[in-house]
Amino acid sequence: MTSLVYASGGVIVGIILAIAYYLTHESTYAFDRKFDFGYRFALQPIKGEFEDLDIDPNATLLTANREGMDELDEKEEGVPFPTIESLAGVAKFGTGSPQASTLSNAIPEETFKDHWKGMKRADRSTKFLLFGFATPEYKDPKMALAWSPDAAFDPNLTPFDLKLKLVQSPAGVKTDPIEIDLRKQKTGRIELPTFVARTDEDRQKGYVFELVATPTMSHNVAVLAGTMRSEWDGTLAYPRFGIVPLIVGTLILTIIAVLIATPFSIGAAVYLSEIAPNRVREWLKPLVELLASVPTVVLGYFGLMLLAPFLGNTLAAAVGLESGRALLTAAIMMAVLLFPTITSFAEDALQAVPQSMRDGGEALGLTAREKLKKIILPAAKGGIISAVILGIARAIGETMIVWILSGGTPFLPSFASPKDAVANLMKPMKGVPDAIAIEMGNVDFEGVHYGHLFLLGLVLFIITLAINTIGQRMAKKVAWRS
Amino acid sequence: MIHTNGSPTATETPVVIDVNGLSVYYSEKQALKGISAKIHDNKVTTLIGPSGCGKSTFLRTLNRMNDRIPGFRIEGDIKISGKNPYGKGTDLLALRRNVGMVFQKPNPFPMTIYENIALGPKMHYGIKGKQLDDAVEQALREAALWEEVKDDYKKKNGLNLSGGQQQRLCIARMLAVRPEIILMDEPCSALDPISTAKVEELIKQLAGDHTLLVVTHNLQQAERISDYTAFFMFGELVEHGHSATIFGEPSHQSTQDYVSGRFG
Ligand SMILES: Nc1ncnc2c1ncn2[C@@H]1O[C@H](COP(=O)(O)OP(=O)(O)OP(=O)(O)O)[C@@H](O)[C@H]1O
Numbered sequence: 001m002t003s004l005v006y007a008s009g010g011v012i013v014g015i016i017l018a019i020a021y022y023l024t025h026e027s028t029y030a031f032d033r034k035f036d037f038g039y040r041f042a043l044q045p046i047k048g049e050f051e052d053l054d055i056d057p058n059a060t061l062l063t064a065n066r067e068g069m070d071e072l073d074e075k076e077e078g079v080p081f082p083t084i085e086s087l088a089g090v091a092k093f094g095t096g097s098p099q100a101s102t103l104s105n106a107i108p109e110e111t112f113k114d115h116w117k118g119m120k121r122a123d124r125s126t127k128f129l130l131f132g133f134a135t136p137e138y139k140d141p142k143m144a145l146a147w148s149p150d151a152a153f154d155p156n157l158t159p160f161d162l163k164l165k166l167v168q169s170p171a172g173v174k175t176d177p178i179e180i181d182l183r184k185q186k187t188g189r190i191e192l193p194t195f196v197a198r199t200d201e202d203r204q205k206g207y208v209f210e211l212v213a214t215p216t217m218s219h220n221v222a223v224l225a226g227t228m229r230s231e232w233d234g235t236l237a238y239p240r241f242g243i244v245p246l247i248v249g250t251l252i253l254t255i256i257a258v259l260i261a262t263p264f265s266i267g268a269a270v271y272l273s274e275i276a277p278n279r280v281r282e283w284l285k286p287l288v289e290l291l292a293s294v295p296t297v298v299l300g301y302f303g304l305m306l307l308a309p310f311l312g313n314t315l316a317a318a319v320g321l322e323s324g325r326a327l328l329t330a331a332i333m334m335a336v337l338l339f340p341t342i343t344s345f346a347e348d349a350l351q352a353v354p355q356s357m358r359d360g361g362e363a364l365g366l367t368a369r370e371k372l373k374k375i376i377l378p379a380a381k382g383g384i385i386s387a388v389i390l391g392i393a394r395a396i397g398e399t400m401i402v403w404i405l406s407g408g409t410p411f412l413p414s415f416a417s418p419k420d421a422v423a424n425l426m427k428p429m430k431g432v433p434d435a436i437a438i439e440m441g442n443v444d445f446e447g448v449h450y451g452h453l454f455l456l457g458l459v460l461f462i463i464t465l466a467i468n469t470i471g472q473r474m475a476k477k478v479a480w481r482s
Numbered sequence: 483m484i485h486t487n488g489s490p491t492a493t494e495t496p497v498v499i500d501v502n503g504l505s506v507y508y509s510e511k512q513a514l515k516g517i518s519a520k521i522h523d524n525k526v527t528t529l530i531g532p533s534g535c536g537k538s539t540f541l542r543t544l545n546r547m548n549d550r551i552p553g554f555r556i557e558g559d560i561k562i563s564g565k566n567p568y569g570k571g572t573d574l575l576a577l578r579r580n581v582g583m584v585f586q587k588p589n590p591f592p593m594t595i596y597e598n599i600a601l602g603p604k605m606h607y608g609i610k611g612k613q614l615d616d617a618v619e620q621a622l623r624e625a626a627l628w629e630e631v632k633d634d635y636k637k638k639n640g641l642n643l644s645g646g647q648q649q650r651l652c653i654a655r656m657l658a659v660r661p662e663i664i665l666m667d668e669p670c671s672a673l674d675p676i677s678t679a680k681v682e683e684l685i686k687q688l689a690g691d692h693t694l695l696v697v698t699h700n701l702q703q704a705e706r707i708s709d710y711t712a713f714f715m716f717g718e719l720v721e722h723g724h725s726a727t728i729f730g731e732p733s734h735q736s737t738q739d740y741v742s743g744r745f746g
């Protein structure tokens with residue numbers, strides 16, 4: 001018998017350790033995080049076309065980390081350095097980037113390509129060369145080099161310094177040295193004397209620029225800084241895994257839900273325990289407990305069908321937003337979920353206040369209200385706090401309701417104006433558990449996105465653990481001994 | 483059948499509680515059967531009798547502690563200080579001010595010792611500040627608890643006292659409301675002998691200017707502390723009279739059996 005107890009204890013401890021190990025281990029994938037930078041460069045006529053370089057067909061992209069592209073076959077990746085002939089009648093300029101990062105190693109026939117590189121660790125620097133020339137069709141004595149970040153790439157978020165330097169000018173052309181800090185000048189255009197390549201050999205004799213990416217921090221610092229950011233979007237070409245908005249979302253949602261549910265729950269618990277006649281109580285309490293077992297997906301569905309349209313047409317419309325799937329909607333349905341849980345436990349706590357204490361109040365002449373306020377509620381305080389904390393723990397881990405009702409966009413509150421502060425309530429949000437549930441299905445199981453999802457799980461676990469521990473302490477501190 | 487042989491006569495101290503033909507029912511169950519008794523001012527009356535005979539019911543009926551029990555109903559007549567506590571327009575607050583109660587299990591409230599005691603006077607007399615502090619201190623002194631708690635009674639939770647101290651706290655809390663009549667339902671049964679002695683001492687002191695009704699299963703205690711004793715059995719008041727008579731020469735065989743330990 002005792003050995004059975006030890007065995008099951010051992011199994012439980014083992015499982016906990018395994019989970020802890022698994023969580024920490026898998027979340028190390030988050031620390032494999034590779035960073036990306038992507039810039040587009042294009043030579044353009046002096047009267048600019050294609051302000052948006054993302055749609056300029058002749059722009060060259062110099063980038064590290066296009067996730068998923070690094071495994072392409074070498075040949076497929078290769079983008080040949082355009083020949084004068086191939087450009088004739090199609091484009092007035094040509095640019096190209098040799099795979100080699102030194103001028104002397106750049107062989108035009110073999111190694112030119114767009115840089116679809118694998119991801120870079122944040123502590124490795126990289127250098128790209130960029131050749132550029134005009135074809136004989138271009139007559140203007142001046143041309144322009146334009147640059148801009150690739151779509152969705154934000155230079156502010158990269159742990160690299162990005163510098164563009166002129167390393168070679170065409171023979172006979174005098175230019176001032178050019179060195180541009182791309183983090184300070186994210187987009188720009190500089191004018192240059194036109195260099196026309198008349199033969200294929202000429203292509204390399206014109207302007208050559210160098211893009212240098214120098215790390216600004218250690219890899220782990222960069223990962224942590226990235227993790228603490230305010231953006232979460234794993235679907236971007238340059239994905240962002242800032243977990244803050246998800247955690248903030250979950251916490252705010254939980255706080256609102258608990259704030260809504262607690263007064264009702266305590267009220268209901270007091271009614272059930274102290275006011276309701278026995279017969280009513282016998283019916284009502286099981287009913288409340290039954291409510292607690294309604295599947296959350298059903299609550300989510302009700303919220304979607306009834307509450308979301310209602311809030312969408314009223315409150316959301318009032319603050320200039322469209323959708324009813326938002327923080328408040330999820331919080332209200334979450335409160336519906338919490339209500340029976342908190343009520344039931346709080347009622348138990350009230351019931352546990354001994355009759356002798358109530359008798360004492362009665363004998364002293366306290367009215368029912370005073371008895372409740374001065375004796376019963378204080379005596380049940382520990383239990384009621386535990387009930388609320390159980391509710392908090394439940395709300396933090398709840399997935400389905402948030403998934404269905406929250407709108408699924410990571411959320412950071414804004415308090416710029418009173419209207420903004422109210423509008424926060426009707427903004428869509430995304431929480432930790434639902435993010436894990438939704439995104440876990442389509443990630444690479446040894447990838448960075450997966451690692452971050454696990455990191456989120458770990459954070460969730462720690463938060464719940466902390467809240468439970470604090471709750472237990474508080475409950476103990478105010479508990480009365482019988 | 484009502485037996486009141488040896489019942490005190492009117493030549494003694496005035497009657498404060500006058501019960502006439504009191505029957506108490508819990509739904510169908512009759513817990514008290516036509517009790518009649520006169521309780522005298524500034525005396526200690528102990529209620530004795532086997533378990534379930536209705537002692538607590540009698541006590542709790544006097545200050546209407548049973549009102550909330552479903553199915554509770556009384557017949558007959560009670561007069562406390564001349565007033566019927568069950569009469570129309572009874573001021574329950576005044577009744578509780580007049581009749582204090584101490585229970586078997588110490589039941590301090592989950593608050594400081596000071597607050598425990600201050601609750602009653604604040605509510606009944608609306609006093610505050612220095613006056614309230616004095617009332618609390620006086621109650622603690624009267625309950626012989628002052629010396630033990632004077633250092634931290636404003637901070638210490640009443641629940642953190644020992645059982646005996648808790649019971650004296652409950653007595654202090656009751657005394658702070660200045661009742662004339664004090665009901666005690668087995669006040670010592672949860673206490674150790676030393677605490678019991680302290681409470682007994684207290685009961686004797688209080689008898690000077692209070693009317694006390696004390697339920698006890700401890701016959702020696704009943705003999706020690708009381709002027710009068712009432713013996714209950716099966717919901718009936720079998721015998722009520724001077725303690726000396728009840729414990730010496732009771733007029734009923736069942737009383738004789740009970741006090742000599744042959745019953746119970
Ligand atoms: N709340 C109640 N509901 C129903 N019946 C009750 C209730 N309280 C007491 N009774 C019954 O009334 C009778 C008298 O009970 P009471 O508690 O007055 O006895 P007692 O003399 O105080 O006994 P003890 O010495 O064990 O405390 C008992 O038969 C008991 O079962």
Ligand SMILES: [Mg+2]
Pocket residue numbers: 537538539667
């Ligand atoms: Mg009793």
